[in-house]
Amino acid sequence: MSKTSQKSIPMASISREAAVGLIDAALAAAKAIGIEAAVAVTDATGNLRAFERTDGAPFLTVDVAIDKAWTASSFGFATHVWNDYVTTDPKVAPLAHRPRMVAVGGGYPILEDGRLIGGVGISGGSYQQDQDACVAALQALDFELPG
DSSP states (O other): OOTTSOOOOOOOOOOHHHHHHHHHHHHHHHHHHTOOOEEEEEETTSOEEEEEEOTTSOTHHHHHHHHHHHHHHHHSOOHHHHHHHHHHOTTTGGGGGSTTOOOSSSEEEEEETTEEEEEEEEESSOHHHHHHHHHHHHHHTTOBOOO
8 A cells, every 4th residue: 555545535424413304204204104113224334323213113123123224224225125136146145144134125225415324224014114104204305215
């Protein structure tokens, strides 16, 4: 490594204010859908940034929501996309057995100007209800949806 080579990189991360805003928007969407839910937001490194669970959400939703957010922030793919990968490609299927990997709808990367700044995960309803609440929350705060 040369003496002039770069030794660090700037990293974008979701702000606390935006993370809390996503939690509020996701809980509002979950309520509109008719589900009790847990919602987690991680930063770009997968560390928990914000979390909330409604009074009626089962306790298992806590870990599932956190791990959906972590999974989404790991590579910047929505969790339902991981489901497609691990069920259709035998060379990728072993990833489904990794601790914390959740390949079920309801987790999305948080993107700003094409950069990954975190992940959001919702657990409490069906995979489609969780996915719909994620999309509604991201759209409410004008975040990009992955293509």
